[in-house]
Amino acid sequence: MRRNMGTLDRIIRIAIAIIIGILYFTHHISGTAAIVLGIIAIAFILTSFVGTCPIYMPFGISTKKEGQ
Secondary structure (H helix, E strand, C coil): CCCCCCHHHHHHHHHHHHHHHHHHHCCCCCHHHHHHHHHHHHHHHHHHHHCCCCCCHHHCCCCCCCCC
């Protein structure tokens, strides 16, 4: 798969996933919201490490600069 995520995009996704984790472990979110946000956090972490966002592909979006 071709990478389509820039460094800033990846950092922002990881930061959001960390915030979701903190909210969960401090019991600010629970139930269905915690499950949905947990799935989103896992997806953000996975896509950040891989560097590819499947949702960007059909739209031809890339946040990656040419030199990255």
